[in-house]
Amino acid sequence: MxxxxxxxxxxxxxxxxxxxxxxxxxxxxxxxxxxxxxxxxxxxxxxxxxxxxxxxxxxxxxxxxxxxxxxxxxxxxxxxxxxxxxxxxxxxxxxxxxxxxxxxxxxxxxxxxxxxxxxxxxLPKKKFSFKNKLKENSQMKNSENKEKYDEVDFVAKNLLVKNVCGLFNKNNETLSMTNSDIFKKDITLEKLENCRVFLRGSASTLHLDKLRNCTVFSGPVSTSIFAENCENCTLVIACQQLRLHSSIKTNIYLHVTSRAIMEDCKEIGFAPYNWKYEGVEDDFRNASLDIATNNWTCIDDFNWLNEKHSPNWKEIDEKDRIENWDEIY
Missing domain, CATH: 1.20.58.1250 (Tubulin Binding Cofactor C, N-terminal domain)
Incomplete structure (x- = not known):
């Protein structure tokens, strides 16, 4: 058992x-x-x-x-x-x-x-700069070489004046350019402080660099707007694509038919483009931008991988948006 x-x-x-x-x-x-x-x-x-x-x-x-x-x-x-x-x-x-x-x-x-x-x-940014003329004491060069240099330098300067358009190193000024100044051209605004800028017309591209305490109004740009190093600015701009870099405390009233891309930016506010001036509809047509298509809320922040909303930008509250620019400027 x-x-x-x-x-x-x-x-x-x-x-x-x-x-x-x-x-x-x-x-x-x-x-x-x-x-x-x-x-x-x-x-x-x-x-x-x-x-x-x-x-x-x-x-x-x-x-x-x-x-x-x-x-x-x-x-x-x-x-x-x-x-x-x-x-x-x-x-x-x-x-x-x-x-x-x-x-x-x-x-x-x-x-x-x-x-x-x-x-x-x-695709380097075009700079509005000229080479200094040769000093008169450069007599060691023979006359033939000097003539060739003068001819080339003259042509280069003429081409530069013809194709480059912009405003540089300005302070406390109100600046304006018309469609005849900027039509189908590459425009550069650089090193401006406490300025108001009005660009009426349709440029090809727009470069903004080193702007501080400025307000920029731009008609429709047919391709891209590149903005960097902007601080405490207001940009009222229209384009196919916006690329914003290294900027802070800037409000953008935007019309964009593609998307806006930002990188290394903080405290950026967005609202829909609302600048009205005589001929703006014609400028939209000349720039081949659809005035009825505005993706101003489609902002891609390269410094933010999370699906949640980026903390680097926001939509400006309707009560805080400027609706009539003529009353201010």
Missing amino acids: DTLTDQTNKLNLLTNREIERQLNLQKKKDDKGTLLPNNEKLDFFERMLAEKQNYIEEMISIAKSVPKIELSNHFNEISKEILTLQKYVAASNIFLRNYDLKKCQYILQELTSKSKRLEDEL
Whole structure:
């Protein structure tokens, strides 16, 4: 009887151990099943990230072989691809680890910086500057060389005056340019402080750099507006695409038919474009901008990967918006 009891106890012990072993195996299987989807998602994400990164880098690498007339659109396409990749990262942050997010942010910043450096190289901002004339005591050069120099210098200056238009190094002034001044030209406003600027007409591009305590009114720009280093400014602008860099405490009354992209900016406010002047409808047509399409709330912040709203910009409350500029200026 004792022998039978012992055998029964041993059998129960072995059975319990087997049951425990099976339960542990099942638990491991369940745990693996739970983790598998995320692992698969991560593998797929990494493959897609690598493919997209390689594609953007290839676009950057071929930029030097793109005809100059097409370069602006080419870099706009690169910006769109980087933006798409940024959104993909933001949408995937549910299953990404902190390490993965930091790695992605580094990749995005590198792609953006690489593209911007190359764009600055291939499409440099035009500066309104002339070379100083040769001093009269440069008599060591023979007359033939001097004549050649004078001829080339004269042509270069004429081309510069013809193609470049802008306002530079102004303080406490009200400045104005008409359509005859800016039509289809690249306009640059640089190093302005405490100024009011009125650009009535349709320029090709608009560059704003180092503006402080300024208000800028611009008619529709047919391509892009590039603004950087703006502080405590108000910009009333219309364009196909806005790119804003390194700016702070600036309100933008915007009409944009594509998107607005910002980077390294803080305390930026947006509201819809509302500057009215005689001929503005004609300027919209000349700039090929749809006056009925305004994506002023479509702001992409390259410093903010989260799906939540970026803390670097906001919509200006309706009660705080300026509705009639004529009453102020």
